[in-house]
Amino acid sequence: MKPGRLSHLEQLEAESIHILREVVAEFDRPVMLYSIGKDSSVLVRLAQKAFAPAPLPFPLLHIDTTWKFRAMIEFRDRFARENGLDLRVHTNRRALAEGASPFAWGSNKYTQVMKTHALLEALREGGYDAAFGGARRDEERSRAKERVLSFRDSYGQWDPKNQRPELWNLYNGKIRKGESIRAFPMSNWTELDVWQYIWQEDIPIVPLYFAAPRRVVEREGTLLMVDDERFPLLPGEEPRTEVVRFRTLGCYPLTGAVRSNATTLPDILREMVEATTSERQGRLIDHDEAASMEAKKREGYF
Amino acid sequence: MAAATEMTNGLAGWLRAQEQKDLLRFVTIGSVDDGKSTLIGRLLHDAHGLYEDQLHAVRRASVRGSTRGEGSTSEIDFSLFTDGLQAEREQGITIDVAYRYFTTARRKFIIADTPGHVQYTRNMATGASTADAALILVDARLGVLPQTRRHAQIAALLGISHVVACVNKMDLVDFDRAVFDSIVRDLRAIGEKLGLRSLHAIPVSALAGDNVVSKSERTPWWAGTTLLEHLETLPVENGARAGAFRLPVQLVLRPGIGYRGFAGQIVSGSVKPGDEVVVLPSGKSSRVTSVDVAGKPVDVAFAPMSIALRLADEIDISRGDVLVHADAPLAVASDVEADLVWMSERPLDRAKSYLLKHTTRTVRAEVASIVYGTDAETLEPVAKSTLVLNDIARVQVRCRAPIFFDAYAAQRATGAFILIDSVTNDTVAAGMITKALEGAERGTSRTLVGDEERRARLGQSGAVLRVLASSLAGAFELGYALERALFDGGRIATVVDEARDARDAAEACARGGLLAIVAGVDADGANGEAVELNGQTLRASSREELVQRVLAAVR
Numbered sequence: 001m002k003p004g005r006l007s008h009l010e011q012l013e014a015e016s017i018h019i020l021r022e023v024v025a026e027f028d029r030p031v032m033l034y035s036i037g038k039d040s041s042v043l044v045r046l047a048q049k050a051f052a053p054a055p056l057p058f059p060l061l062h063i064d065t066t067w068k069f070r071a072m073i074e075f076r077d078r079f080a081r082e083n084g085l086d087l088r089v090h091t092n093r094r095a096l097a098e099g100a101s102p103f104a105w106g107s108n109k110y111t112q113v114m115k116t117h118a119l120l121e122a123l124r125e126g127g128y129d130a131a132f133g134g135a136r137r138d139e140e141r142s143r144a145k146e147r148v149l150s151f152r153d154s155y156g157q158w159d160p161k162n163q164r165p166e167l168w169n170l171y172n173g174k175i176r177k178g179e180s181i182r183a184f185p186m187s188n189w190t191e192l193d194v195w196q197y198i199w200q201e202d203i204p205i206v207p208l209y210f211a212a213p214r215r216v217v218e219r220e221g222t223l224l225m226v227d228d229e230r231f232p233l234l235p236g237e238e239p240r241t242e243v244v245r246f247r248t249l250g251c252y253p254l255t256g257a258v259r260s261n262a263t264t265l266p267d268i269l270r271e272m273v274e275a276t277t278s279e280r281q282g283r284l285i286d287h288d289e290a291a292s293m294e295a296k297k298r299e300g301y302f
Numbered sequence: 303m304a305a306a307t308e309m310t311n312g313l314a315g316w317l318r319a320q321e322q323k324d325l326l327r328f329v330t331i332g333s334v335d336d337g338k339s340t341l342i343g344r345l346l347h348d349a350h351g352l353y354e355d356q357l358h359a360v361r362r363a364s365v366r367g368s369t370r371g372e373g374s375t376s377e378i379d380f381s382l383f384t385d386g387l388q389a390e391r392e393q394g395i396t397i398d399v400a401y402r403y404f405t406t407a408r409r410k411f412i413i414a415d416t417p418g419h420v421q422y423t424r425n426m427a428t429g430a431s432t433a434d435a436a437l438i439l440v441d442a443r444l445g446v447l448p449q450t451r452r453h454a455q456i457a458a459l460l461g462i463s464h465v466v467a468c469v470n471k472m473d474l475v476d477f478d479r480a481v482f483d484s485i486v487r488d489l490r491a492i493g494e495k496l497g498l499r500s501l502h503a504i505p506v507s508a509l510a511g512d513n514v515v516s517k518s519e520r521t522p523w524w525a526g527t528t529l530l531e532h533l534e535t536l537p538v539e540n541g542a543r544a545g546a547f548r549l550p551v552q553l554v555l556r557p558g559i560g561y562r563g564f565a566g567q568i569v570s571g572s573v574k575p576g577d578e579v580v581v582l583p584s585g586k587s588s589r590v591t592s593v594d595v596a597g598k599p600v601d602v603a604f605a606p607m608s609i610a611l612r613l614a615d616e617i618d619i620s621r622g623d624v625l626v627h628a629d630a631p632l633a634v635a636s637d638v639e640a641d642l643v644w645m646s647e648r649p650l651d652r653a654k655s656y657l658l659k660h661t662t663r664t665v666r667a668e669v670a671s672i673v674y675g676t677d678a679e680t681l682e683p684v685a686k687s688t689l690v691l692n693d694i695a696r697v698q699v700r701c702r703a704p705i706f707f708d709a710y711a712a713q714r715a716t717g718a719f720i721l722i723d724s725v726t727n728d729t730v731a732a733g734m735i736t737k738a739l740e741g742a743e744r745g746t747s748r749t750l751v752g753d754e755e756r757r758a759r760l761g762q763s764g765a766v767l768r769v770l771a772s773s774l775a776g777a778f779e780l781g782y783a784l785e786r787a788l789f790d791g792g793r794i795a796t797v798v799d800e801a802r803d804a805r806d807a808a809e810a811c812a813r814g815g816l817l818a819i820v821a822g823v824d825a826d827g828a829n830g831e832a833v834e835l836n837g838q839t840l841r842a843s844s845r846e847e848l849v850q851r852v853l854a855a856v857r
Contacts, residue, residue, distance in 0.1 A: 017608035018567040021552040052597025054557035137401045144400040165424040167431040174727040
C-alpha cells in the first residue's frame with residue numbers, strides 16, 4: 001500500500017469491513033452463512049480483519065444438504081478448527097428422512113427443501129436477525145438488483161419490487177421482531193477480484209478449485225463428478241477420469257466441472273482472464289427456469 | 303473477457319497493471335424508454351464485458367420477449383442484460399437499480415443502471431448516491447423531458463462531479479447535427495440553473511453502437527471522443543479523499559484486557575500515531591498511540607481505509623462519536639438546513655419524529671419547516687406545506703441530539719443523512735446538509751415584542767415548571783393543582799400536555815388564554831398573506847390592513 005492511494009482491491013476491502021462492522025453494531029444476533037466456497041473463505045478473512053484482534057463476534061452457519069462434495073466437508077471442519085470459528089451446521093432432517101435427493105426429487109424441489117427451507121428453519125431456530133452472505137452482484141442478474149442490506153419479511157421473503165432505498169453507505173438496519181436482514185459485504189466484488197484477493201492474501205480454499213484427475217460422467221453437456229456411491233448411473237454411463245476443476249462449488253450432483261489444467265492460483269487467474277463463460281454456467285439450479293434465482297430468493301433462498 | 307492480451311506480460315505484470323487501474327462508479331439516468339439499459343448492454347458487449355453463456359441466454363430471451371416487440375434472432379435485446387427481475391422483463395421497464403461491473407485496460411467500472419419511471423425515482427437516487435459520474439440519456443427525437451430535468455436535479459443535489467449527456471437514438475433522426483446541438487443547448491441551460499459542475503454531451507446510438515465504444519462514421523461532424531474513451535479519462539479521486547481527518551466510530555473493539563480500539567472507516571484525511579485527536583461530542587482530547595489495520599499497527603492511514611485507533615487516555619467513546627484532529631473540528635448543531643428528497647408513498651408528517659441516520663449516529667429528528675420546494679418542471683422554488691413522493695425541498699431539520707457534520711458540498715460522507723420512519727422502518731428521505739441554523743434562522747428571536755414588555759403587561763415573570771412524579775398520572779395531578787394554586791394566587795399559568803411540536807404547544811398556550819402565533823407556509827402562496835383564526839381566513843390588500851383586521855377579530 002502506497003500512502004495516499006488505495007488500489008481497487010483495497011477500496012473493496014475497506015468497504016466490506018465497513019459493512020461488516022455496521023451490521024454487528026446495529027443487530028442483536030448476526031450470523032454468517034458459510035457455504036465453504038471461495039467467496040465464503042474471502043468473507044471470513046474480511047470479517048477477521050474487521051474485528052481483529054478480537055475473534056469473530058458471531059457464529060458461522062453451514063446449511064448442509066448432505067450432498068456436498070466430500071472434500072468440502074473435510075475442508076470445512078479443518079478450516080473451522082484452525083481458525084477457531086464457532087461453526088454451526090444445520091440439515092433439514094425431516095426432508096432427508098423422506099428421501100430428499102437431487103436425483104429423486106429434481107433440482108428445484110430439492111433446493112427448495114434442503115437449502116431454502118433448511119436455511120429459514122436454521123435462522124428461526126437461532127433467532128438470528130441478520131445473516132451475512134458472500135453473494136456478489138456480478139454472479140447473476142437478479143443478484144445485481146439486490147441491496148447491500150437486503151430486507152426480508154418474517155417469512156424470509158424478498159420483495160424485489162419494494163426494496164428500501166439505500167443511499168451512500170448509510171445502511172438502514174431497522175427491523176421488527178421476526179423480520180431479518182441479509183447482508184452482502186462483497187456485493188461489489190467480481191469473480192476476478194475474489195481470485196486476485198485469494199492469491200494476494202494467501203487464503204485457503206477447497207482443493208476442488210484446482211485441476212486434478214477426477215471421476216466424471218458427462219450428462220446433457222455438463223461434467224458431473226461421481227463423488228460417492230449414491231450417484232445413480234444411467235444405462236450405458238461409465239464414469240471416466242478426466243482432468244477437471246470447479247469454478248463454483250455446491251451440491252455435487254448439481255455442479256458442473258470444467259476441463260482445465262489450472263493447478264495453481266496463477267494458472268486459475270490466467271484462465272479467468274481468458275475465460276469466455278461465466279462461473280455460474282456450471283450451476284444447474286440457476287437454469288431451472290427463467291428468473292429462477294429470483295424465484296428462489298423471493299422464497300428465502302440466499 | 304477482460305482483454306486476454308493483458309496477460310501477455312505474464313501474471314506479475316498483469317497484477318501490477320490491475321493495481322494501477324483506478325475505479326470509476328457511474329450511474330445511468332434519464333426518462334423511460336430512452337435506452338439506458340440498451341446503452342449499458344452495448345457498452346458491456348462492445349467492451350467485451352459479457353460472457354458467452356450470458357450472451358447466449360439473452361439471445362434466446364430476445365426471441366421470446368423483447369422490449370422492442372418482435373425480437374429477431376439476429377438482433378440482441380441488450381436491455382435484457384440489465385433488467386434482471388421478472389416484472390421488469392414482463393413490463394419492459396426498469397424497476398430497480400442493477401449494478402454491473404466491467405474493466406478495460408485503463409480502468410475498472412461499476413455501473414448503476416437506474417429506472418426512468420417517476421414511480422421509481424428513489425431507486426435512481428439510490429444508484430446516484432455512490433456515483434462519481436452520471437450518464438444522462440436523452441432521446442434525440444423527444445429532447446429534454448420532465449424526468450430528465452428531475453434526474454439532472456437529483457444528480458446536482460447529490461453533488462455528482464461529472465455529468466455526461468448521451469443524446470441517444472441519433473440513428474432515428476438521421477444523425478442530424480442540428481437536433482443534437484439544440485438538445486445540448488437545452489441541457490446547458492438546465493445545467494446552469496442547477497449549478498452542475500461539468501456537463502459533456504455525446505451523440506450516440508446505443509442500439510447500433512455509434513460513438514459508444516467505437517467512433518461512428520455516421521457523425522462526421524462530431525470531433526469528440528466516444529463514450530467509453532470519455533469514461534476512461536474522466537478524473538477520479540483514486541480512493542484517497544482529501545480534507546481534514548474524520549473518523550465516525552462504528553464500534554469499540556475490546557477483545558480482552560489491554561486492547562481498546564475505536565473502529566471505523568476514515569471519511570476524509572489521514573491519521574498517524576502521535577496525532578492529537580478530539581472526541582465529539584465530549585470534546586475530550588487524547589493522543590493516538592496506534593493506528594491498526596486488521597489488528598496490525600501501520601505508520602499512517604487515510605480515507606477510505608477501515609481502521610481501529612488506540613488512544614493514550616481512557617476516555618469514554620462509543621458508536622456515533624466522531625474522532626477529529628484538534629485543529630479541524632466539525633460543525634456541531636441540533637438544528638440544520640438541508641436539501642431533502644422525499645422517497646416514501648406516505649407524505650411527510652411534520653408533527654412526527656423520524657430517525658435520522660448520519661455517519662454512525664442515529665438521532666430522533668423532526669422536519670421543523672419547509673423553506674421551499676422545487677417545481678420539477680421549471681426547477682423554480684415554490685411554497686410547500688408538505689412533501690410527497692419524489693418531492694425535492696430545502697428544509698429545516700431539528701434533531702433531538704446534536705450531530706457533527708460538514709456541509710454536503712464540502713464532504714459527502716459527513717454531510718449526508720437518511721430519514722427512517724420509526725413505525726414502518728422504511729427509509730423515507732435522503733438529506734444533504736447545507737448549514738447549521740443559528741437562533742434567528744430557527745425563528746426563535748425575531749420577535750418585535752420585548753420579553754420585558756410582555757412580562758410587564760402580564761405582571762409576572764415567565765418560567766417553565768417541570769413537574770416530576772413517580773407516575774404520569776401523579777405528575778398531571780400535581781401539575782393541575784399547581785395551575786389552580788398559581789391562578790388563585792393571581793398568576794397566569796397553563797399546563798402544556800406533552801407537546802409533540804410547536805403547533806401542539808401553541809394550542810395549549812391558546813387554551814390558557816395566551817394569543818399564540820404560529821408561522822407557516824401557504825401551499826397556495828399565490829393568494830398572498832393571510833391569517834387563520836377560529837377556522838376563518840382573514841385577508842387584506844395590505845399587511846397593515848391585515849393586522850387591523852386581526853386586532854378587531856381577537857377582541
